[in-house]
Amino acid sequence: MTDDDNYVLHTGKPIIGKIERTLLPNGTWNQVITTKIPMYDRGGQIIGTMGITRDMTMYANLEQERTNMMQSAFSVLGRTLAVRDPYTYGHNHNVANISEKVGRELGWDENRLLSLRLAAEMHDLGKISIPLDILNKPGKLNDAEYRLIQEHVKTSYDIIKDSHFPALFANAIYQHHERLDGSGYPRGLKEGEILPEARVLAVSDVLESMSSYRPYRESLGIDKALDELEKGRNLHYDAAIVDIITKLADNNGRKPFWLDN
Ligand SMILES: [Fe+2]
Numbered sequence: 001m002t003d004d005d006n007y008v009l010h011t012g013k014p015i016i017g018k019i020e021r022t023l024l025p026n027g028t029w030n031q032v033i034t035t036k037i038p039m040y041d042r043g044g045q046i047i048g049t050m051g052i053t054r055d056m057t058m059y060a061n062l063e064q065e066r067t068n069m070m071q072s073a074f075s076v077l078g079r080t081l082a083v084r085d086p087y088t089y090g091h092n093h094n095v096a097n098i099s100e101k102v103g104r105e106l107g108w109d110e111n112r113l114l115s116l117r118l119a120a121e122m123h124d125l126g127k128i129s130i131p132l133d134i135l136n137k138p139g140k141l142n143d144a145e146y147r148l149i150q151e152h153v154k155t156s157y158d159i160i161k162d163s164h165f166p167a168l169f170a171n172a173i174y175q176h177h178e179r180l181d182g183s184g185y186p187r188g189l190k191e192g193e194i195l196p197e198a199r200v201l202a203v204s205d206v207l208e209s210m211s212s213y214r215p216y217r218e219s220l221g222i223d224k225a226l227d228e229l230e231k232g233r234n235l236h237y238d239a240a241i242v243d244i245i246t247k248l249a250d251n252n253g254r255k256p257f258w259l260d261n
Contacts, residue, residue, distance in 0.1 A: 008036050008049045019056070031060040067114070074121055081128060085135065087215060088127045091208055096120035097258035098204035098245070105244045106200075116197050118165075119172045123201055126155025138216040150185050153177055172197035176205060179236040199238040203229060203245055206237070211256060222254050 004015055014037040022030045036051030082089035099120040103113045127135060130152060134145050141149065157174040175198030178184035180191050184202075194202075210225035226249060229242045248257050 004034060004036050004051070005049045008038050008051075009046055012038050012046055014038065015051070021060075029057070029060070031056045071118075074118055077125070078121055081125060085127065085132065088124050088135075091212065092121050092124050093260075094208045094212070094256075094258050095123060095201065095204045097260070098208060098248075099200050101248055101258065102200050102204060102241060102244050105248070106196075106240075115166065115169055116172070116200060119169050119197060120201055120204065122160060123156060123173045123176050123205070124152060125159055126152035126157070129155045136215040150177070153186050168195065168197065171195060172201060174198075176201040178202070179232070180238065181235050183236065196238075199241055203237050203241045207245055207249075208258065222249055222256065226254075 004018070007013070008015060014035070016035050018034045018036075020032050020034065022032075024030055032053050033056050034051060034053045036049050038046045039048045039050050041047045078089055078092065081092075096117045100113055100117045103116045108116070127149075130148055134141070134148060137145065153174060153176065157170055160173055161170040163170075172195050174186075175189060175194050178187065178189040178194045178198060179202070180194065180199075182188045182190040206229060207222070207225045210220045210228060211222045213219045226246055229237055229245060233239050233242045249255075251257070
């Protein structure tokens with residue numbers, strides 16, 4: 001008798017759609033889905049179980065292949081951006097690494113983490129429309145230049161919004177410069193109007209951009225970035241996310257914890 005049968009017999013609770021993956025000796029995965037329900041006699045006593053197990057390997061492989069293709073398409077898009085502007089590409093990628101770690105600490109499931117990661121990889125894609133001499137200009141930007149930089153959010157959103165991704169994906173990108181007190185852009189959204197995904201992107205974005213070298217300035221350092229986040233805790237940035245980021249940084253001796261190996 002299997003563990004599943006024992007569980008159903010002893011608890012009387014059904015098992016519905018339990019998915020199990022097994023690594024086969026040839027290195028491929030086998031995936032099955034099991035449903036099992038209790039059977040009762042006339043007196044209401046459980047006398048056995050009834051169930052069905054279906055081999056889902058082919059569907060699972062197809063699904064995995066689709067996910068791989070989608071991730072490849074994103075990485076081609078990212079590398080295209082890198083040809084023109086390696087700093088924005090590196091920034092997007094690092095923000096994706098940070099965001100994924102934060103999402104994991106928040107207990108988000110793998111699907112949600114994948115969406116968050118892809119949104120992060122694309123969040124500054126709209127900077128492709130900004131002339132490089134403005135993007136990399138040392139010193140202070142004038143008002144017109146600053147407005148142009150701000151437009152990258154809408155451009156990123158416009159590029160993504162009509163694709164076949166959940167609306168949340170494009171909206172998280174659209175909101176990544178919003179701040180809890182309404183002082184962000186482009187729409188001055190507040191508190192509950194800002195998606196959790198966008199809050200993660202916002203905090204990860206500040207940490208990465210302040211900690212990293214840019215052609216127009218030296219790195220400001222991770223301590224300064226964490227100070228900025230602490231100052232804006234609850235005012236600009238989600239307090240729980242600031243705490244997670246600070247913990248991740250502390251656990252890594254206040255060194256960048258998001259770099260690829
Ligand atoms: Fe941005």
